[in-house]
Amino acid sequence: MKKAVILAAGRGKKIWPYGEIRPKALLPIAGKPLVSYLVDGLITLGVEDILIAASPEYAGDLRAAMNGKPAVRIVESQSTGGTADTLSSVLNAGEDAGTAVFYGDTLIHPDDLKDFLKVKSKKEEFRVLLTPRGQEDSRDWIGAGLKDGSINEIIGHSQEGGMHRFTAFVLGGGFSAYLERCPSYFPSVEVGMMPPQEKHIEAAIHLWLKDGLPLSVTETTKPVSDIDKPWHILEANRLMIDRLCEDLHENELVEGASIDESASLEGPVRLGRNSRIGRNVIIRGKLIAGENVTIDAGAIIDGDIVVGDGSFIGNACFIEGGSVVGSDCVVSHAAELSGVIFDGVYMYHYMEIFGIVGRNTDIGAATVCGSRRFDDGITIHKINGRREFPRHFSNASYIGDYCRTGVNVVIMPGCKTGPYCIIGPAVLLEKDLAAGTGIRVRQEQETFTWGPERYGW
Numbered sequence: 001m002k003k004a005v006i007l008a009a010g011r012g013k014k015i016w017p018y019g020e021i022r023p024k025a026l027l028p029i030a031g032k033p034l035v036s037y038l039v040d041g042l043i044t045l046g047v048e049d050i051l052i053a054a055s056p057e058y059a060g061d062l063r064a065a066m067n068g069k070p071a072v073r074i075v076e077s078q079s080t081g082g083t084a085d086t087l088s089s090v091l092n093a094g095e096d097a098g099t100a101v102f103y104g105d106t107l108i109h110p111d112d113l114k115d116f117l118k119v120k121s122k123k124e125e126f127r128v129l130l131t132p133r134g135q136e137d138s139r140d141w142i143g144a145g146l147k148d149g150s151i152n153e154i155i156g157h158s159q160e161g162g163m164h165r166f167t168a169f170v171l172g173g174g175f176s177a178y179l180e181r182c183p184s185y186f187p188s189v190e191v192g193m194m195p196p197q198e199k200h201i202e203a204a205i206h207l208w209l210k211d212g213l214p215l216s217v218t219e220t221t222k223p224v225s226d227i228d229k230p231w232h233i234l235e236a237n238r239l240m241i242d243r244l245c246e247d248l249h250e251n252e253l254v255e256g257a258s259i260d261e262s263a264s265l266e267g268p269v270r271l272g273r274n275s276r277i278g279r280n281v282i283i284r285g286k287l288i289a290g291e292n293v294t295i296d297a298g299a300i301i302d303g304d305i306v307v308g309d310g311s312f313i314g315n316a317c318f319i320e321g322g323s324v325v326g327s328d329c330v331v332s333h334a335a336e337l338s339g340v341i342f343d344g345v346y347m348y349h350y351m352e353i354f355g356i357v358g359r360n361t362d363i364g365a366a367t368v369c370g371s372r373r374f375d376d377g378i379t380i381h382k383i384n385g386r387r388e389f390p391r392h393f394s395n396a397s398y399i400g401d402y403c404r405t406g407v408n409v410v411i412m413p414g415c416k417t418g419p420y421c422i423i424g425p426a427v428l429l430e431k432d433l434a435a436g437t438g439i440r441v442r443q444e445q446e447t448f449t450w451g452p453e454r455y456g457w
Contacts, residue, residue: 003049008104009077017400017418023058025104030240031308053077082199088179097173109222126172127216130164131224142202154206156186178204231393238322245286245304358401367409369397379414
């Protein structure tokens with residue numbers, strides 16, 4: 001396998017509020033951009049030419065993230081018609097046969113990636129990587145039905161269930177012609193499913209199969225994250241923490257790293273250059289920390305976590321297992337965290353955060369995110385106007401990038417804020433807040449006299 005294409009030109013509307021300032025391919029997953037895991041895996045497997053199809057708006061961001069990887073090229077795609085149009089726009093004539101194609105918002109286990117790419121086949125053969133649907137709602141995906149190891153149907157957002165998800169492709173010779181005549185509306189849907197005007201690679205595959213052309217199937221054996229909605233970010237981060245910590249069996253300390261003798265460690269840790277674990281720290285799991293990280297002064301970490309470069313954690317704060325702290329963050333003074341905070345987040349003074357906090361966000365003292373409803377139920381979300389019932393993290397809060405909260409803010413379960421928002425002191429936020437919005441409490445006050453005479457003097 002010499003060439004791969006990664007599709008990263010989509011707008012990511014369903015991932016709101018985290019797709020407004022970045023492509024989904026650059027979402028932070030356990031301290032690295034999502035697409036980095038796929039790129040690094042392909043390079044390890046010997047892929048020499050990796051082309052990332054990007055929108056002009058974010059091409060520069062992807063170039064910056066991929067700097068230092070000479071195998072990677074960023075190509076701007078002007079197409080907005082869907083994945084089939086994007087792929088067609090970056091494929092040169094005659095380059096389709098044997099080219100591997102991936103989605104930039106998908107996290108594939110290295111073992112599955114290796115097994116898929118090492119398959120011996122004829123140069124002109126088309127093959128796909130499919131993921132069993134599991135507990136995901138089949139109405140959220142374009143699915144493939146299998147019979148005797150072969151695809152017998154492709155249906156867009158089926159209500160019937162039992163379908164597999166498309167995860168990756170190795171193109172067959174001549175597939176470019178099918179991309180060019182891909183229909184504008186998905187050709188295989190159930191009655192009443194109302195497909196939008198969008199050209200999908202899977203629709204071109206549907207035409208390929210109708211013409212009787214061969215296609216082989218490989219199935220994934222490990223969990224795959226297809227990051228489409230905000231709670232999928234939390235799921236992907238927990239999945240990656242598990243993968244990274246699985247290989248950590250003993251303490252790994254590089255130059256300048258240290259552990260104070262008063263610290264209590266119940267699992268091995270990996271500390272980057274000049275990182276340290278200070279006095280009276282309690283870690284009840286595995287820890288992976290970058291460079292120049294300080295964990296000090298009675299911090300409690302209750303499970304496996306990942307911490308980015310330059311962050312400070314301390315002063316009796318509490319971090320739940322499965323959490324990720326980005327780079328250059330502060331989690332201090334009795335703050336509590338369960339979830340993911342992006343780079344540059346500041347959490348200080350008696351607060352409780354459950355969910356996601358976008359980059360460079362300042363969380364005011366005593367800000368609380370509700371994590372449990374009075375009825376013990378799950379919060380119903382609206383994504384593009386559709387009611388959603390997440391299997392996990394439905395009651396998490398989702399705070400956008402470059403936001404601020406005031407003192408004593410309460411954010412109810414499931415609420416989201418766009419980027420560039422301010423939530424004023426004492427606000428009880430009960431609904432989503434659009435990007436660039438401020439909200440504050442108006443109060444009426446009455447002044448009156450008071451003194452000793454009120455007590456009978």
